[in-house]
Amino acid sequence: MPKRGHTLFTSESVSMGHPDKVSDQISDAVLDLLIGLDPAARVACETMCTTGLVVIGGEITVHTPKAVAALNDVEDACRDTLKKIGYTGDIGMRFDADGCGVVRTFHGQSADISRGVDDKTTKGKQKEPGAGDQGLMFGFACRETASLMPLPIDLSHRLVERHAMIRNANKIKGLRPDAKSQVTVEYDENGRPACIDTVVLSTQHTADWNGAKKQAKLKQEIIKHVINPVMPKKLYDPKRVTIHVNPTGQFEVGGPHGDVGLTGRKIIVDTYGGRGRHGGGAFSGKDPSKVDRSAAYMARYVAKNVVAARLAEQCEVQLSYAIGVAEPTSVNVETFGTSKIDEHELAEAIVDIFPLTPRGIIEHLKLRSPIYTLTAAHGHFGRKPGKVSVNGKQYETFTWEKTDLADALAKALR
The missing domain is CATH 3.30.300.10 (GMP Synthetase; Chain A, domain 3)
Structure with missing residues (x-):
């Protein structure tokens, strides 16, 4: 428990290989593919990924011949995204960029929506386009970090970002793309960060890390290469902080094989980690008229x-x-x-x-x-x-x- 008058606040983040984030990245890759060729493209793209399968659907309206042709490139954009994330060549993950099935189904934006969003010209005057939805x-x-973000979510993001860097550099062999982080910060009576109370980092890995002794070694490696380099020295006391790495004992099964991923399911991770309020709308796969x-x-x-x-x-x-x-x-x-x-x-x-x-x-x-x-x-x-x-x-x-x-x-x- 914190000191009297102090409070604890926790935020989490998830890695680029987390199934929900995989879906977010595919949806935004489709958006980028189309808006790069047609800036006026209307895109509301949702993705589901599971064992050996990606399903992409939504409402898409494009206006240029190149963008129309690019609808045939959606599958390639999906597979390229999966490769960048790291879902390649590891049969144990049961989800692979080259081997998974990709199903796509799109239709145009509703005319009832587009009439409120499109530019209109009446008697020579252009009407300001409206919002795409209510x-x-x-x-x-806030002034807790240089980026003016709350400290718990900022550190949580930096942990999974560091995890991806360490994994891609192969500094810890056998890490897989799926991971989650969580940071609890203790605040003083004036609402200022006093110390880092708890850090949680769960990382998917190959079978080589299974077993209590190997998990203890993995914890040491994660603390050394991922956690310690991210934590602010003035607030981080390695002797006081509680650290959990793979607290279930191991994390071999993960990614879209371990849990179905859906676009827009990590709205608190995407924003402020629970600080402030949220209107409920997700971001990924939506063009800016939304x-x-x-x-x-x-x-x-x-x-x-x-x-x-x-x-x-x-x-x-x-x-x-x-x-x-x-x-x-x-x-x-x-x-x-x-x-x-x-x-x-x-x-x-x-x-x-x-x-x-x-x-x-x-x-x-x-x-x-x-x-x-x-x-x-x-x-x-x-x-x-x-x-x-x-x-x-x-x-x-x-x-x-x-x-x-x-x-x-x-x-x-x-």
């Missing part, structure tokens, strides 16, 4: 800029939309008592400074780009903005992690 979306930021995704990215962008501007230590932003309506139906700001100014004034400044219509969000964050597969593992938030080259073109990634409007926001509220 719903509520949340964004969150505000479930694009408005959640904008909400994070707004919240991060608020904290970066030092207007609050914590910030949660809620946006909501009605299908076919461009302007948000509500904008709410919650700073948990840490704001230096009135939250109503802060919300008014946000509405003035940030583009919050679907078109404004898409254009400002440059979301009609094949950038989404990168988001489908190791978290959608807390990542460094960068660039990716696709078909010879450069695209900006993780634009919603920029803090380029922090100064403008601060000046507006002086």
Whole structure:
């Protein structure tokens, strides 16, 4: 138990080889394939993966000949994704990029949805496209890490990211792609991280690691190569922290053979690890006309800029939309008592400074780009903005992690 007045908070993450994340990455690979050829593509793609089988379905509408032709390349995109994850050549996993069956079934987007989303021109004036659905979306930021993410989810992501690096480098022989991490942080009476209380890392492995003695050795290797390099030294005491590695005793059976994977089943992993609230909408496989995704990215962008501007230590932003309506139906700001100014004034400044219509969000964050597969593992938030080259073109990634409007926001509220 923590000290009196202290609290514990836990978040988890899952690796790129976790079956649900496999499904997310395939769905986003299909999205990237199509939006790279047709920026106006409408994609809502879902994936299920299990022993020896991947099923891909959804509503897809494309408008260019190259994108239409690319629908025949969906199977290749799926298999390429599985190879990058590491599902190759290991018969014991019973799931292989070259050997699994791939079934795909698509139909076009509903006309009742598209009429509310499409650009329309009336009497020479173009109508602002509306949201692709109703719903509520949340964004969150806090001053616990350099990325302005909560510490438990940030560390959980870094653990599975490090696990993938160690596995790909073969520094620990016999690791397989499926893994999960979990970090419990102890907070002091002021809500600041005091120490790392518990770390859990479960990793799939070959039969070579079965047995108590070998699992004890694997634990030592995981602590040395995966856990210790990730943990912040000021908060991590190896003598005090509780560490669990494969607490069931072994983890040979895993991946899509161990558990069916589905797109969109890791929405808390994808966001803030349970800190702040969640509107319920998943991200992967959805083009940016779906505000479930694009408005959640904008909400994070707004919240991060608020904290970066030092207007609050914590910030949660809620946006909501009605299908076919461009302007948000509500904008709410919650700073948990840490704001230096009135939250109503802060919300008014946000509405003035940030583009919050679907078109404004898409254009400002440059979301009609094949950038989404990168988001489908190791978290959608807390990542460094960068660039990716696709078909010879450069695209900006993780634009919603920029803090380029922090100064403008601060000046507006002086």
